Amino acid sequence: MNLERLGRTAPAVPLLVLGLVCLIFPLLVLLHISLQVRGGYGLGNFIDVFSSGVDRAALGNSLQFALWQAGLCVVLGTPIALALVRLKGRARGVVMSFINVASSFGGPGLAFAFMLLIGTTGVLTTIWSQLFGQAEFPSLGSMIGLNAIMLYVHLPLYLMLSLPSYALLRNEWREAARMSGAGFWRFWRQVGLPTLAPFALGNGLQIFMWSMGAYAIPYVVTTSPASIDLISIEIGRDLESSVFGVERAATLSVILMLLAIAMMWIYRTLQRRGERIL
Amino acid sequence: MSAQTVAPLASTGTTTSNDEADSFLGRWGALILLIGFLGIPLLALLVFSVATAWSGTVLPSGYTAEHWIGALTSSDVLSAVGRSLFLAVAVCVINWILVIPAAYVSVVVEPRIRPWFQALAVVPFALPWIVIAAGMQLTVKEIAPGLFGTVGLLVLTLSGVTFPYLYWAVENSLITNNAKQLSEAARMSGASLPRTLLQVIVPAIRTGVMSGSLLTAASVFGEFPITMTLIGGGYETLPLWTLRMFSGRVPGAGAELAAVSFATFALLFAVSLLITRIDTATKPADPVRPPARIS
CATH class of the missing domain: 1.10.3720.10 (MetI-like)
Incomplete structure:
Protein backbone atom coordinates (compact mmCIF):
# COMPACT_ATOMS: atom_id res chain seq x y z
CA MET A 1 0.00 0.00 0.00
CA ASN A 2 1.56 3.30 -1.00
CA LEU A 3 1.70 6.40 1.15
CA GLU A 4 -1.16 8.24 -0.54
CA ARG A 5 -3.45 5.31 -0.18
CA LEU A 6 -2.48 5.01 3.47
CA GLY A 7 -3.40 8.66 3.95
CA ARG A 8 -6.81 8.16 2.41
CA THR A 9 -7.63 5.24 4.68
CA ALA A 10 -6.64 7.27 7.77
CA PRO A 11 -10.27 8.23 8.66
CA ALA A 12 -11.00 4.55 9.23
CA VAL A 13 -8.20 4.13 11.75
CA PRO A 14 -9.96 5.49 14.90
CA LEU A 15 -12.78 2.95 14.61
CA LEU A 16 -10.28 0.17 14.03
CA VAL A 17 -8.48 1.26 17.21
CA LEU A 18 -11.75 1.36 19.18
CA GLY A 19 -12.59 -2.14 17.98
CA LEU A 20 -9.17 -3.50 18.89
CA VAL A 21 -9.17 -1.80 22.31
CA CYS A 22 -12.72 -2.74 23.32
CA LEU A 23 -13.40 -5.98 21.49
CA ILE A 24 -10.15 -7.77 20.74
CA PHE A 25 -7.56 -6.83 23.34
CA PRO A 26 -9.79 -7.63 26.39
CA LEU A 27 -10.42 -11.09 24.95
CA LEU A 28 -6.69 -11.68 24.59
CA VAL A 29 -6.22 -10.58 28.20
CA LEU A 30 -8.90 -13.08 29.28
CA LEU A 31 -7.12 -15.81 27.36
CA HIS A 32 -3.79 -14.80 28.90
CA ILE A 33 -5.17 -14.86 32.46
CA SER A 34 -6.98 -18.16 31.95
CA LEU A 35 -3.80 -19.86 30.76
CA GLN A 36 -1.66 -18.58 33.62
CA VAL A 37 -0.57 -21.11 36.21
CA ARG A 38 2.09 -20.97 38.84
CA GLY A 39 5.41 -20.71 37.06
CA GLY A 40 4.17 -20.19 33.50
CA TYR A 41 1.44 -21.18 31.12
CA GLY A 42 -0.76 -24.25 31.36
CA LEU A 43 -4.26 -25.63 31.38
CA GLY A 44 -4.46 -25.78 35.18
CA ASN A 45 -7.34 -23.30 35.44
CA PHE A 46 -9.41 -25.25 32.96
CA ILE A 47 -8.74 -28.49 34.82
CA ASP A 48 -9.81 -26.77 38.06
CA VAL A 49 -13.06 -25.58 36.48
CA PHE A 50 -13.96 -28.92 34.94
CA SER A 51 -13.18 -30.82 38.13
CA SER A 52 -15.23 -28.52 40.36
CA GLY A 53 -18.76 -29.71 41.07
CA VAL A 54 -20.14 -26.16 41.29
CA ASP A 55 -18.68 -25.13 37.94
CA ARG A 56 -19.72 -28.32 36.18
CA ALA A 57 -23.26 -27.85 37.50
CA ALA A 58 -23.33 -24.21 36.33
CA LEU A 59 -22.05 -25.19 32.91
CA GLY A 60 -24.57 -28.03 32.71
CA ASN A 61 -27.44 -25.75 33.75
CA SER A 62 -26.43 -23.13 31.21
CA LEU A 63 -26.24 -25.70 28.41
CA GLN A 64 -29.60 -27.20 29.39
CA PHE A 65 -31.21 -23.77 29.66
CA ALA A 66 -29.79 -22.69 26.30
CA LEU A 67 -30.97 -25.89 24.62
CA TRP A 68 -34.48 -25.35 25.99
CA GLN A 69 -34.56 -21.76 24.80
CA ALA A 70 -33.29 -22.63 21.32
CA GLY A 71 -35.72 -25.57 21.03
CA LEU A 72 -38.73 -23.55 22.23
CA CYS A 73 -37.87 -20.73 19.85
CA VAL A 74 -37.56 -23.00 16.82
CA VAL A 75 -40.73 -24.96 17.61
CA LEU A 76 -42.93 -22.00 18.62
CA GLY A 77 -41.21 -19.32 16.57
CA THR A 78 -41.26 -20.97 13.16
CA PRO A 79 -45.08 -21.04 12.72
CA ILE A 80 -45.35 -17.55 14.20
CA ALA A 81 -42.66 -16.24 11.86
CA LEU A 82 -44.49 -17.75 8.89
CA ALA A 83 -47.68 -16.05 10.04
CA LEU A 84 -45.85 -12.74 10.45
CA VAL A 85 -44.28 -12.90 7.00
CA ARG A 86 -47.74 -12.90 5.43
CA LEU A 87 -48.94 -9.99 7.54
CA LYS A 88 -49.09 -6.82 5.44
CA GLY A 89 -49.14 -3.06 5.74
CA ARG A 90 -49.64 -1.04 8.91
CA ALA A 91 -50.47 -4.02 11.13
CA ARG A 92 -47.11 -5.53 10.26
CA GLY A 93 -45.26 -2.37 11.20
CA VAL A 94 -46.98 -2.19 14.57
CA VAL A 95 -46.48 -5.88 15.40
CA MET A 96 -42.82 -5.68 14.33
CA SER A 97 -42.23 -2.64 16.53
CA PHE A 98 -43.84 -4.43 19.46
CA ILE A 99 -41.61 -7.45 18.92
CA ASN A 100 -38.57 -5.24 18.57
CA VAL A 101 -39.17 -3.63 21.96
CA ALA A 102 -40.08 -6.90 23.69
CA SER A 103 -36.78 -8.37 22.48
CA SER A 104 -34.90 -5.72 24.42
CA PHE A 105 -37.09 -5.65 27.52
CA GLY A 106 -35.02 -8.05 29.59
CA GLY A 107 -34.41 -6.34 32.90
CA PRO A 108 -35.65 -6.37 36.50
CA GLY A 109 -38.91 -4.81 35.27
CA LEU A 110 -39.74 -7.90 33.23
CA ALA A 111 -38.83 -10.19 36.13
CA PHE A 112 -41.17 -8.15 38.31
CA ALA A 113 -43.99 -8.51 35.76
CA PHE A 114 -43.62 -12.29 35.85
CA MET A 115 -43.57 -12.20 39.64
CA LEU A 116 -46.93 -10.36 39.52
CA LEU A 117 -48.27 -13.16 37.30
CA ILE A 118 -46.80 -16.43 38.58
CA GLY A 119 -45.23 -15.45 41.90
CA THR A 120 -46.59 -16.90 45.16
CA THR A 121 -49.33 -14.24 45.36
CA GLY A 122 -49.41 -13.61 41.59
CA VAL A 123 -52.68 -13.20 39.75
CA LEU A 124 -52.35 -16.37 37.64
CA THR A 125 -51.38 -18.36 40.74
CA THR A 126 -54.47 -16.98 42.48
CA ILE A 127 -56.80 -17.75 39.59
CA TRP A 128 -55.33 -21.25 39.27
CA SER A 129 -55.81 -22.05 42.94
CA GLN A 130 -59.37 -20.69 42.90
CA LEU A 131 -60.19 -22.97 39.97
CA PHE A 132 -58.21 -26.10 40.79
CA GLY A 133 -57.34 -25.78 44.45
CA GLN A 134 -54.03 -24.88 46.04
CA ALA A 135 -51.24 -24.62 43.52
CA GLU A 136 -47.72 -23.41 43.40
CA PHE A 137 -46.03 -22.49 40.15
CA PRO A 138 -42.34 -23.18 39.74
CA SER A 139 -40.27 -20.34 41.18
CA LEU A 140 -38.86 -17.72 38.83
CA GLY A 141 -35.32 -18.85 39.50
CA SER A 142 -36.00 -22.51 38.62
CA MET A 143 -35.25 -23.99 35.20
CA ILE A 144 -38.93 -23.71 34.16
CA GLY A 145 -39.39 -20.22 35.58
CA LEU A 146 -36.26 -18.90 33.94
CA ASN A 147 -37.27 -20.44 30.63
CA ALA A 148 -40.69 -18.79 30.81
CA ILE A 149 -39.27 -15.32 31.48
CA MET A 150 -36.42 -15.51 28.99
CA LEU A 151 -38.74 -16.72 26.23
CA TYR A 152 -40.29 -13.25 26.47
CA VAL A 153 -37.00 -11.84 25.18
CA HIS A 154 -35.71 -14.66 23.00
CA LEU A 155 -38.88 -15.51 21.06
CA PRO A 156 -39.11 -11.96 19.64
CA LEU A 157 -35.36 -12.06 18.90
CA TYR A 158 -35.81 -15.34 17.05
CA LEU A 159 -38.67 -13.86 15.04
CA MET A 160 -36.60 -10.83 14.06
CA LEU A 161 -33.75 -13.07 12.96
CA SER A 162 -36.07 -15.38 11.01
CA LEU A 163 -38.20 -12.94 9.08
CA PRO A 164 -35.72 -11.85 6.41
CA SER A 165 -34.95 -15.43 5.38
CA TYR A 166 -38.53 -16.70 5.70
CA ALA A 167 -39.72 -13.93 3.41
CA LEU A 168 -37.66 -15.61 0.70
CA LEU A 169 -39.96 -18.61 0.66
CA ARG A 170 -41.67 -17.68 -2.55
CA ASN A 171 -45.41 -17.78 -3.04
CA GLU A 172 -44.89 -19.15 -6.55
CA TRP A 173 -43.51 -22.36 -5.04
CA ARG A 174 -46.70 -22.82 -3.10
CA GLY A 183 -51.60 -30.46 -0.47
CA PHE A 184 -50.73 -28.33 2.52
CA TRP A 185 -48.81 -30.98 4.45
CA ARG A 186 -47.07 -32.36 1.43
CA PHE A 187 -45.88 -28.90 0.44
CA TRP A 188 -44.46 -28.29 3.90
CA ARG A 189 -42.88 -31.72 4.21
CA GLN A 190 -41.21 -31.68 0.81
CA VAL A 191 -40.60 -28.02 0.01
CA GLY A 192 -41.21 -25.65 2.92
CA LEU A 193 -39.42 -27.29 5.80
CA PRO A 194 -36.34 -28.48 3.88
CA THR A 195 -35.88 -24.93 2.57
CA LEU A 196 -36.32 -23.29 5.95
CA ALA A 197 -34.46 -25.86 8.04
CA PRO A 198 -30.95 -24.40 7.64
CA PHE A 199 -32.22 -20.94 8.63
CA ALA A 200 -34.31 -22.22 11.53
CA LEU A 201 -31.33 -24.19 12.84
CA GLY A 202 -28.96 -21.28 12.36
CA ASN A 203 -31.24 -18.87 14.19
CA GLY A 204 -31.80 -21.48 16.90
CA LEU A 205 -28.02 -21.61 17.34
CA GLN A 206 -27.94 -17.86 17.72
CA ILE A 207 -30.57 -18.06 20.47
CA PHE A 208 -28.58 -20.87 22.08
CA MET A 209 -25.53 -18.64 22.26
CA TRP A 210 -27.42 -15.62 23.56
CA SER A 211 -29.01 -17.83 26.22
CA MET A 212 -25.58 -19.01 27.34
CA GLY A 213 -24.72 -15.37 27.97
CA ALA A 214 -28.10 -14.20 29.34
CA TYR A 215 -27.38 -11.96 32.28
CA ALA A 216 -29.82 -9.32 33.51
CA ILE A 217 -32.86 -11.53 34.15
CA PRO A 218 -30.97 -14.49 35.68
CA TYR A 219 -29.03 -11.97 37.79
CA VAL A 220 -32.20 -10.77 39.51
CA VAL A 221 -34.20 -14.00 39.76
CA THR A 222 -31.54 -16.55 40.72
CA THR A 223 -30.54 -14.94 44.01
CA SER A 224 -32.29 -17.46 46.29
CA PRO A 225 -30.36 -20.63 47.22
CA ALA A 226 -33.05 -22.81 45.61
CA SER A 227 -32.44 -21.22 42.20
CA ILE A 228 -30.33 -22.71 39.46
CA ASP A 229 -26.83 -21.47 38.88
CA LEU A 230 -25.69 -20.30 35.44
CA ILE A 231 -22.19 -19.83 34.11
CA SER A 232 -22.82 -16.20 33.10
CA ILE A 233 -23.94 -15.38 36.64
CA GLU A 234 -20.89 -17.13 38.08
CA ILE A 235 -18.67 -14.86 35.96
CA GLY A 236 -20.50 -11.76 37.17
CA ARG A 237 -20.36 -12.86 40.80
CA ASP A 238 -16.60 -13.47 40.58
CA LEU A 239 -16.05 -10.04 39.07
CA GLU A 240 -17.99 -8.40 41.89
CA SER A 241 -16.43 -10.22 44.81
CA SER A 242 -13.21 -11.84 43.57
CA VAL A 243 -13.40 -14.50 46.30
CA PHE A 244 -12.30 -17.10 43.75
CA GLY A 245 -9.74 -14.78 42.16
CA VAL A 246 -9.82 -13.48 38.62
CA GLU A 247 -8.55 -16.73 37.08
CA ARG A 248 -11.90 -18.45 37.48
CA ALA A 249 -13.88 -15.59 35.90
CA ALA A 250 -11.40 -15.45 33.03
CA THR A 251 -11.47 -19.22 32.51
CA LEU A 252 -15.28 -19.38 32.48
CA SER A 253 -15.31 -16.43 30.05
CA VAL A 254 -12.86 -18.17 27.75
CA ILE A 255 -15.06 -21.29 27.78
CA LEU A 256 -18.03 -19.16 26.68
CA MET A 257 -15.82 -17.50 24.08
CA LEU A 258 -14.68 -20.80 22.56
CA LEU A 259 -18.27 -21.99 22.50
CA ALA A 260 -19.30 -18.77 20.72
CA ILE A 261 -16.59 -19.21 18.10
CA ALA A 262 -17.68 -22.80 17.44
CA MET A 263 -21.35 -21.74 17.22
CA MET A 264 -20.50 -18.89 14.85
CA TRP A 265 -18.69 -21.28 12.57
CA ILE A 266 -21.65 -23.68 12.45
CA TYR A 267 -24.03 -20.73 12.01
CA ARG A 268 -22.08 -19.47 9.01
CA THR A 269 -22.01 -22.93 7.45
CA LEU A 270 -25.77 -23.33 7.88
CA GLN A 271 -26.50 -19.86 6.49
CA ARG A 272 -24.38 -20.56 3.43
CA ARG A 273 -26.18 -23.83 2.85
CA GLY A 274 -29.55 -22.10 3.19
CA GLU A 275 -28.60 -19.39 0.74
CA ARG A 276 -27.49 -21.93 -1.81
CA ILE A 277 -31.01 -23.39 -1.92
CA LEU A 278 -32.67 -20.02 -2.47
CA MET B 1 -55.89 -33.23 1.65
CA SER B 2 -54.05 -35.20 -0.95
CA ALA B 3 -57.47 -35.95 -2.42
CA GLN B 4 -57.46 -32.47 -3.82
CA THR B 5 -56.74 -32.61 -7.53
CA VAL B 6 -55.17 -29.99 -9.72
CA ALA B 7 -56.70 -26.66 -8.79
CA PRO B 8 -58.61 -24.89 -11.55
CA LEU B 9 -56.56 -22.13 -13.11
CA ALA B 10 -59.07 -19.45 -12.17
CA SER B 11 -58.62 -20.08 -8.47
CA THR B 12 -54.88 -19.64 -8.27
CA GLY B 13 -53.99 -16.68 -6.14
CA THR B 14 -57.26 -16.75 -4.22
CA THR B 15 -57.74 -18.39 -0.84
CA THR B 16 -60.59 -20.75 -1.44
CA SER B 17 -59.17 -24.17 -0.68
CA ASN B 18 -59.40 -25.94 2.66
CA ASP B 19 -55.65 -25.79 3.07
CA GLU B 20 -55.64 -22.04 2.84
CA ALA B 21 -58.49 -21.77 5.32
CA ASP B 22 -56.54 -23.94 7.75
CA SER B 23 -53.44 -21.89 7.40
CA PHE B 24 -55.51 -18.69 7.79
CA LEU B 25 -56.77 -20.00 11.12
CA GLY B 26 -53.29 -21.09 12.12
CA ARG B 27 -51.89 -17.74 11.16
CA TRP B 28 -54.22 -15.69 13.34
CA GLY B 29 -54.02 -18.24 16.15
CA ALA B 30 -50.24 -17.95 16.17
CA LEU B 31 -50.34 -14.16 16.18
CA ILE B 32 -52.94 -13.97 18.95
CA LEU B 33 -50.88 -16.32 21.13
CA LEU B 34 -47.79 -14.20 20.52
CA ILE B 35 -49.48 -10.90 21.34
CA GLY B 36 -51.07 -12.49 24.42
CA PHE B 37 -47.77 -13.83 25.71
CA LEU B 38 -46.03 -10.51 25.15
CA GLY B 39 -48.94 -8.33 26.26
CA ILE B 40 -50.09 -9.98 29.49
CA PRO B 41 -46.94 -9.20 31.54
CA LEU B 42 -47.22 -5.56 30.41
CA LEU B 43 -50.86 -5.49 31.45
CA ALA B 44 -49.84 -6.84 34.86
CA LEU B 45 -47.29 -4.03 35.24
CA LEU B 46 -49.87 -1.41 34.26
CA VAL B 47 -52.53 -2.73 36.65
CA PHE B 48 -50.05 -3.00 39.53
CA SER B 49 -48.82 0.53 38.94
CA VAL B 50 -52.32 1.98 39.39
CA ALA B 51 -53.46 -0.37 42.18
CA THR B 52 -53.68 0.64 45.85
CA ALA B 53 -53.01 -2.98 46.82
CA TRP B 54 -52.85 -6.11 44.66
CA SER B 55 -51.70 -9.32 46.21
CA GLY B 56 -53.39 -12.71 46.35
CA THR B 57 -56.54 -11.45 44.57
CA VAL B 58 -57.62 -11.54 40.95
CA LEU B 59 -58.21 -7.78 40.74
CA PRO B 60 -56.77 -4.97 42.88
CA SER B 61 -58.81 -3.61 45.79
CA GLY B 62 -58.63 -0.01 44.53
CA TYR B 63 -56.97 2.30 42.04
CA THR B 64 -54.72 5.33 42.40
CA ALA B 65 -52.43 7.56 40.33
CA GLU B 66 -50.17 8.08 43.34
CA HIS B 67 -47.41 5.66 42.22
CA TRP B 68 -47.16 7.23 38.80
Missing part, protein backbone atom coordinates in the same frame (compact mmCIF):
# COMPACT_ATOMS: atom_id res chain seq x y z
CA GLU A 175 -48.69 -22.21 -6.27
CA ALA A 176 -46.51 -24.59 -8.23
CA ALA A 177 -46.88 -27.26 -5.57
CA ARG A 178 -50.64 -26.85 -5.56
CA MET A 179 -50.81 -26.94 -9.34
CA SER A 180 -49.02 -30.26 -9.31
CA GLY A 181 -51.45 -31.62 -6.75
CA ALA A 182 -49.47 -31.29 -3.51
CA ILE B 69 -46.89 10.71 40.30
CA GLY B 70 -44.40 9.39 42.85
CA ALA B 71 -42.26 7.68 40.22
CA LEU B 72 -42.27 10.51 37.73
CA THR B 73 -41.36 13.15 40.33
CA SER B 74 -38.85 11.04 42.27
CA SER B 75 -35.40 12.59 42.10
CA ASP B 76 -33.83 9.10 42.01
CA VAL B 77 -35.81 8.19 38.90
CA LEU B 78 -35.16 11.51 37.20
CA SER B 79 -31.42 11.39 37.78
CA ALA B 80 -31.29 7.74 36.69
CA VAL B 81 -33.11 8.67 33.47
CA GLY B 82 -30.70 11.58 33.06
CA ARG B 83 -27.67 9.29 33.40
CA SER B 84 -29.08 6.74 30.95
CA LEU B 85 -29.90 9.47 28.45
CA PHE B 86 -26.44 10.98 28.84
CA LEU B 87 -24.84 7.59 28.13
CA ALA B 88 -27.08 7.08 25.08
CA VAL B 89 -26.25 10.51 23.63
CA ALA B 90 -22.52 10.28 24.40
CA VAL B 91 -22.24 6.86 22.76
CA CYS B 92 -24.16 8.05 19.70
CA VAL B 93 -21.93 11.10 19.26
CA ILE B 94 -18.72 9.05 19.61
CA ASN B 95 -20.04 6.48 17.16
CA TRP B 96 -21.01 9.15 14.61
CA ILE B 97 -17.49 10.55 14.72
CA LEU B 98 -15.80 7.16 14.44
CA VAL B 99 -18.19 5.08 12.34
CA ILE B 100 -19.34 7.39 9.54
CA PRO B 101 -15.82 8.18 8.20
CA ALA B 102 -14.77 4.55 8.63
CA ALA B 103 -17.80 3.20 6.76
CA TYR B 104 -17.20 5.82 4.06
CA VAL B 105 -13.61 4.70 3.63
CA SER B 106 -14.53 1.03 3.51
CA VAL B 107 -17.27 1.53 0.91
CA VAL B 108 -15.83 4.32 -1.24
CA VAL B 109 -12.06 4.56 -0.80
CA GLU B 110 -10.55 1.24 0.17
CA PRO B 111 -12.89 -1.79 0.03
CA ARG B 112 -10.05 -4.01 1.21
CA ILE B 113 -10.57 -2.89 4.81
CA ARG B 114 -14.24 -3.85 4.78
CA PRO B 115 -13.64 -7.45 5.97
CA TRP B 116 -11.84 -6.03 9.02
CA PHE B 117 -14.86 -4.06 10.11
CA GLN B 118 -17.21 -6.90 9.32
CA ALA B 119 -15.13 -9.22 11.49
CA LEU B 120 -15.05 -6.68 14.33
CA ALA B 121 -18.80 -6.13 14.04
CA VAL B 122 -19.47 -9.84 14.56
CA VAL B 123 -17.77 -9.86 17.98
CA PRO B 124 -20.42 -8.05 20.08
CA PHE B 125 -23.12 -9.88 18.14
CA ALA B 126 -21.76 -13.37 18.78
CA LEU B 127 -20.20 -12.97 22.19
CA PRO B 128 -22.13 -12.50 25.46
CA TRP B 129 -21.66 -8.94 26.70
CA ILE B 130 -20.79 -10.24 30.17
CA VAL B 131 -17.67 -11.81 28.62
CA ILE B 132 -16.70 -8.49 27.02
CA ALA B 133 -17.39 -6.78 30.35
CA ALA B 134 -15.19 -9.32 32.15
CA GLY B 135 -12.39 -8.79 29.65
CA MET B 136 -12.60 -5.03 29.98
CA GLN B 137 -12.69 -5.11 33.78
CA LEU B 138 -9.68 -7.41 34.11
CA THR B 139 -7.74 -5.52 31.42
CA VAL B 140 -8.26 -2.15 33.05
CA LYS B 141 -7.50 -3.44 36.55
CA GLU B 142 -4.24 -4.83 35.23
CA ILE B 143 -3.13 -1.93 33.04
CA ALA B 144 -4.80 1.26 34.29
CA PRO B 145 -6.58 0.71 37.63
CA GLY B 146 -7.37 4.43 37.82
CA LEU B 147 -9.78 4.09 34.91
CA PHE B 148 -11.87 1.43 36.62
CA GLY B 149 -15.30 2.70 37.69
CA THR B 150 -15.15 5.83 35.55
CA VAL B 151 -17.95 6.99 33.27
CA GLY B 152 -15.41 7.47 30.49
CA LEU B 153 -14.50 3.80 30.47
CA LEU B 154 -18.18 2.85 30.44
CA VAL B 155 -18.90 5.16 27.47
CA LEU B 156 -15.89 3.82 25.58
CA THR B 157 -16.85 0.17 26.14
CA LEU B 158 -20.49 0.80 25.22
CA SER B 159 -19.34 2.57 22.03
CA GLY B 160 -17.28 -0.49 21.18
CA VAL B 161 -20.09 -3.01 21.65
CA THR B 162 -22.78 -0.93 19.92
CA PHE B 163 -20.77 0.32 16.93
CA PRO B 164 -22.11 -2.45 14.60
CA TYR B 165 -25.68 -1.06 14.77
CA LEU B 166 -24.55 2.22 13.25
CA TYR B 167 -21.90 0.65 11.03
CA TRP B 168 -24.35 -1.74 9.34
CA ALA B 169 -26.98 0.97 8.85
CA VAL B 170 -24.46 3.47 7.43
CA GLU B 171 -22.64 0.99 5.19
CA ASN B 172 -25.97 -0.09 3.81
CA SER B 173 -27.10 3.47 3.16
CA LEU B 174 -23.81 4.30 1.44
CA ILE B 175 -24.22 1.38 -0.92
CA THR B 176 -27.89 2.01 -1.76
CA ASN B 177 -27.26 5.74 -2.27
CA ASN B 178 -24.34 5.27 -4.67
CA ALA B 179 -21.94 7.08 -2.37
CA LYS B 180 -19.05 6.30 -4.68
CA GLN B 181 -20.49 8.27 -7.61
CA LEU B 182 -21.67 11.05 -5.28
CA SER B 183 -18.24 11.54 -3.78
CA GLU B 184 -16.47 11.33 -7.15
CA ALA B 185 -18.73 14.10 -8.42
CA ALA B 186 -18.05 16.17 -5.33
CA ARG B 187 -14.27 15.66 -5.54
CA MET B 188 -14.31 16.55 -9.25
CA SER B 189 -15.92 19.88 -8.39
CA GLY B 190 -13.07 20.49 -5.99
CA ALA B 191 -14.63 19.71 -2.60
CA SER B 192 -12.25 18.56 0.13
CA LEU B 193 -12.80 15.26 1.92
CA PRO B 194 -14.34 16.76 5.11
CA ARG B 195 -16.58 18.94 2.97
CA THR B 196 -17.63 16.00 0.79
CA LEU B 197 -18.46 13.99 3.91
CA LEU B 198 -20.41 16.73 5.69
CA GLN B 199 -22.23 18.34 2.78
CA VAL B 200 -22.77 15.51 0.33
CA ILE B 201 -22.48 12.12 2.00
CA VAL B 202 -24.08 12.70 5.40
CA PRO B 203 -27.24 14.33 3.98
CA ALA B 204 -27.59 11.43 1.53
CA ILE B 205 -27.36 8.76 4.22
CA ARG B 206 -29.20 10.58 7.00
CA THR B 207 -31.97 7.98 7.31
CA GLY B 208 -29.41 5.22 7.81
CA VAL B 209 -27.65 7.33 10.44
CA MET B 210 -30.98 7.99 12.16
CA SER B 211 -32.14 4.38 12.35
CA GLY B 212 -28.67 3.15 13.40
CA SER B 213 -28.49 5.81 16.10
CA LEU B 214 -31.92 4.99 17.47
CA LEU B 215 -30.95 1.31 17.76
CA THR B 216 -27.72 2.30 19.49
CA ALA B 217 -29.50 4.65 21.89
CA ALA B 218 -32.21 2.12 22.77
CA SER B 219 -29.58 -0.53 23.39
CA VAL B 220 -27.44 1.73 25.62
CA PHE B 221 -30.50 3.00 27.49
CA GLY B 222 -31.33 -0.48 28.78
CA GLU B 223 -27.82 -1.92 29.02
CA PHE B 224 -27.23 -3.98 32.16
CA PRO B 225 -24.21 -6.39 32.25
CA ILE B 226 -21.49 -3.94 31.18
CA THR B 227 -22.80 -1.07 33.31
CA MET B 228 -23.13 -3.38 36.31
CA THR B 229 -19.63 -4.82 35.89
CA LEU B 230 -17.68 -1.67 35.03
CA ILE B 231 -19.30 0.88 37.32
CA GLY B 232 -22.12 -0.70 39.34
CA GLY B 233 -24.12 1.23 41.92
CA GLY B 234 -21.71 4.18 41.75
CA TYR B 235 -23.51 5.42 38.65
CA GLU B 236 -27.14 4.45 38.92
CA THR B 237 -28.63 4.25 35.42
CA LEU B 238 -32.30 3.41 34.91
CA PRO B 239 -31.71 -0.38 34.69
CA LEU B 240 -29.65 -0.25 37.90
CA TRP B 241 -32.42 1.76 39.60
CA THR B 242 -34.93 -0.95 38.63
CA LEU B 243 -32.53 -3.52 40.08
CA ARG B 244 -32.45 -1.67 43.43
CA MET B 245 -36.26 -1.44 43.47
CA PHE B 246 -36.57 -5.14 42.60
CA SER B 247 -34.28 -6.32 45.36
CA GLY B 248 -36.96 -4.90 47.65
CA ARG B 249 -35.03 -3.02 50.29
CA VAL B 250 -37.17 0.05 49.56
CA PRO B 251 -40.74 -0.21 50.95
CA GLY B 252 -43.50 0.23 48.37
CA ALA B 253 -40.97 0.21 45.55
CA GLY B 254 -42.86 -2.37 43.47
CA ALA B 255 -45.54 -0.01 42.19
CA GLU B 256 -43.00 2.62 41.14
CA LEU B 257 -40.90 -0.09 39.48
CA ALA B 258 -44.02 -1.24 37.60
CA ALA B 259 -44.87 2.32 36.51
CA VAL B 260 -41.33 3.07 35.30
CA SER B 261 -41.00 -0.29 33.50
CA PHE B 262 -44.31 0.20 31.74
CA ALA B 263 -43.39 3.76 30.77
CA THR B 264 -40.01 2.60 29.43
CA PHE B 265 -41.69 -0.03 27.28
CA ALA B 266 -44.15 2.53 25.94
CA LEU B 267 -41.35 4.99 25.17
CA LEU B 268 -39.22 2.37 23.39
CA PHE B 269 -42.31 1.27 21.48
CA ALA B 270 -42.75 4.81 20.20
CA VAL B 271 -39.07 4.96 19.21
CA SER B 272 -39.36 1.62 17.47
CA LEU B 273 -42.42 2.74 15.48
CA LEU B 274 -40.29 5.67 14.38
CA ILE B 275 -37.48 3.37 13.23
CA THR B 276 -39.97 1.26 11.25
CA ARG B 277 -41.35 4.42 9.66
CA ILE B 278 -37.83 5.51 8.66
CA ASP B 279 -36.87 2.08 7.39
CA THR B 280 -39.94 1.67 5.21
CA ALA B 281 -39.39 5.16 3.82
CA THR B 282 -35.92 4.18 2.61
CA LYS B 283 -36.41 0.47 1.88
CA PRO B 284 -32.86 -0.73 2.54
CA ALA B 285 -31.54 -3.68 0.55
CA ASP B 286 -29.95 -5.06 3.70
CA PRO B 287 -30.71 -8.78 4.07
CA VAL B 288 -30.16 -9.22 7.80
CA ARG B 289 -29.81 -6.60 10.44
CA PRO B 290 -29.44 -7.90 13.95
CA PRO B 291 -31.90 -6.56 16.49
CA ALA B 292 -30.93 -4.36 19.38
CA ARG B 293 -29.81 -6.50 22.25
CA ILE B 294 -29.98 -5.54 25.86
CA SER B 295 -30.33 -8.42 28.24
